[in-house]
Amino acid sequence: MSDAVQNKSTRDAFGEALTLLGKSNPNIVVLTADLAESTRVLEFEKEFPDRFFQVGVAEQNMAGIAAGIAVNGRIPFMTSFSAFSPYGNWLQIRTLIAYSNANVKIVSTHSGLSAGKDGATHQALEDITLMRVLPNMVIISPADYNETKNAVKAAVEHKGPVYIRLTRDATPVFTNHKKPFEIGKSPILKKGKDITIACTGPILAEVFSAAEKMEPEISCEVINFSTIKPMDKDTLLDSAKKTGKVITVEEHQIAGGLGSAVCEILAENMQVPVFRIGINDSFGESGSYSDLLEKNQLNAKHIKIKVTDFLKNHAGN
Amino acid sequence: MPQVKRYCDNVKILDLQRTAAKLREEVIEMLLQAQSGHSAGSLGTADIFAALYFEIMNIDPKNPDDPNRDRFILSNGHICPIWYATLSHRGYFPKTELKKLRKIDSRLQGHPHIQMLPGIENTSGPLGIGLSFAIGISSAALLDQASYRVYCMTSDGELNEGQIWEAAMYAPKQRLNNLTWIIDRNNIQIDGTTEQILPLEPLRDKLESFNWYVIEIDGHNIEEIVNACNMAKAVTQRPTVIIAHTIPGKGVNFMQYKFSWHGLAPNKEQAKAALKQLRSMESRIESEYY
Known part of the structure; x- marks a missing residue:
């Protein structure tokens, strides 16, 4: 960006x-x-x-x-x-x-x-x-x-x-306004080979920024799941097959949200390590949007750390 | 009070009373077949259903999607056996299908679904949601400058739901004079009488204070039902609510007034006894079969 x-x-x-x-x-x-x-x-x-x-x-x-x-x-x-x-x-x-x-x-x-x-x-x-x-x-x-x-x-x-x-x-604002929205199609915003990052909502900007900072050491494939239902299974599975590792990022509980949806599809189709980033069984609190992202470890800085740690833990997988 | 022509066609009234009696018989037979379902409200509203579908509403069963048809919305979906019986007797679908109530692969769901059967205009089951839906249809009619009328029946027990009062505040604000809300005031709900569970009275005062035009009738008197609905057509600038006082389980002496029959279906013996009573209303002899 x-x-x-x-x-x-x-x-x-x-x-x-x-x-x-x-x-x-x-x-x-x-x-x-x-x-x-x-x-x-x-x-x-x-x-x-x-x-x-x-x-x-x-x-x-x-x-x-x-x-x-x-x-x-x-x-x-x-x-x-x-x-x-x-x-x-x-x-x-x-x-x-x-x-x-x-x-x-x-x-x-x-x-x-x-x-x-x-x-x-x-x-x-x-x-x-x-x-x-x-x-x-x-x-x-x-x-x-x-x-x-x-x-x-x-x-x-x-x-x-x-x-x-x-x-x-x-x-x-970073998506192409000329691209028509297709319900059920999740565009790949950035091609990569080391890890798939599935994300939804404006927090994608944070993911994008984290992914850019990790280059060239870590090559992230970033998918924009702007349709959560029906889910674009093919794009997810193709990408997971290629990278072998999946992280989900959402401004939502990891239970029942995008992370769950991705896990459901992956569990039925392939064995691949997954890590879900989002709100982990807690409520929010008052604060500015940026302070809340920081406290909930949902900004680019924290996403970068989590992706790097996840890859380290699964080195050789 | 708006002046309307009195409805006094005695032959027609007798005919509608017979239709209502036939619908009650049908309800007993359906509930026996299904071995579950709601007896009290289905029997109690038979006269209103007969009056609406055989006299009041502008409808054509051969053209159930006619954009100009009057709409009937049933908010208390659990009394759908009487709705299904009425629709089939009016010619919307074959009467033989009535025996499939509540059975697998049937269009006659335990609570109605809008797309399942011709003549069914709304989905209901959870209480308190139908009046809002009816308001939506009334609003669309005004937008479309269409002249059809919208009738919405609710039970009285479901007035416990907060959404009813959201809707009751909204319809007068929009001056929906094409909307007629019929409350089946039978004084019972599942756990007891309405005044024991959560008192509704003074109901008329409540509704008037919400700026509805309120009419109170005997819900078993065909002439009063027809007159009230005709009077509603003459009301301008606000919606009408008809408080129809009914007897739950009407026509079957061991069901009448008993809240225990709200969600109960008759067994074989009870059905036989009920049909004997209902058929005797037409001076028929006891039937051998049912």
């Missing part, structure tokens, strides 16, 4: 993409549970007031209304923070959206540690787990601003439930 890299948030990308898509697609409607500004849907409201539903602080009602609106061909985007939706309305999502295969897009911001100073109650570190076990559900966790814009477009084109996991803070 060059030094001139720009920082922008994935929630900003969402708001901009949604307003743009709303112009060409009259079926798109938006629901908010009293978080229109924070989730960046205010512009959509201004532009299309008739297609905007303010339901108040009532995430369960929001999920039910979204499912009902979807029946006649509308494409509802129900928006909130991850810590409230799907946390507060999982039953409604399971019954009325996943089981009913409703064409509802659940978009939640402030996921991972990005709720920062609001503390552990607002930091969604379990949402991938909650959504990954639901049949019919697609889970998208974009790496940056550019990818989010394309992912929102792909979600509109996909018929069926989609959960998009977004974050609050401005993070590096």
Whole structure:
């Protein structure tokens, strides 16, 4: 990554993409549970007031209304923070959206540690787990601003439930905005031969930076798992076959998240050492996003140390 | 109060009463076949189902996806035996399929699923979620400038759920006058009476204070059911809720008023006794088989 890299948030990308898509697609409607500004849907409201539903602080009602609106061909985007939706309305999502295969897009911001100073109650570190076990559900966790814009477009084109996991803070923009988002395809961002690093979300920027620092001694293959479900098994297995070692990195509990998903696929297909980097069975706390990454050992510096240690421990494997 | 033409076609009323009686028989037979399911609410709402599907709603079973059709949403999904019985009698699918209730490879799931059967408009089972779904459909109708009406039935026990009150606050805000919410006020839930478990009264006051147009009726009186739904059509600027007072287990004396029959199906002897009573309502002789 060059030094001139720009920082922008994935929630900003969402708001901009949604307003743009709303112009060409009259079926798109938006629901908010009293978080229109924070989730960046205010512009959509201004532009299309008739297609905007303010339901108040009532995430369960929001999920039910979204499912009902979807029946006649509308494409509802129900928006909130991850810590409230799907946390507060999982039953409604399971019954009325996943089981009913409703064409509802659940978009939640402030996921991972990005709720920062609001503390552990607002930091969604379990949402991938909650959504990954639901049949019919697609889970998208974009790496940056550019990818989010394309992912929102792909979600509109996909018929069926989609959960998009977004974050609050401005993070590096590094993916190619010209590359269309393909649900279920995980692009290899950097080719390598010594180790596979599977990552999801904006924390990919930290992984990328760590990988660059390890060159040329350690050659990392970095895969962007921006779709967590359905999982791109082929890309994972091909890479693991080549490198023989896999590390996963996520801003999420290692139980049930990307790390678990990767382990499930690998365990059924090949014997390969795996190490999961993420939140290890603990809650967060208040602090700036960068302080939280440092304390949870999730920034480039710590990722580099963990990858190096892992390789040392498995030398000769 | 809005003025509407009174509904007083006596021949039609008698016909709907007979339909309701037939639906009750069907429910008993289905529950016996399934050997599980919910008797009380299914029997208690038969008159409302008969009135809705054979008189009130603008529907065409031959064209179940007609975009202009009226929608019925069942929030208390556990009483789906009466919904399935009604739909099949109205011609949505063959009556022979009713005996497959709750069996493997069946479209008649223990709780309804939106894509399984023609005429089924929503998925339900977990309580308290259907009114929000109905609000979604009502909202879409306004967006589409469509004129169809949305009917949503909930039980009274499910008013314990917080989501009901989220929805109850929201619908009047949006002035959803195309929405009619029917509460099956039978006063029972699984563990006891509603007023023992978690008191709902004064229910009418609660709903009025939420700015709904409230109508209270005898939920077994066909004329009152039809009148109330017609009156709701004349209400502008806000949604209508009909509190339909019903007798759980209506038509079968050993089931009536008993909360123990909420989630119970009759055994062979009980079914025989129930059918004898239900069939006698039409002055029929005791049936040899059931």
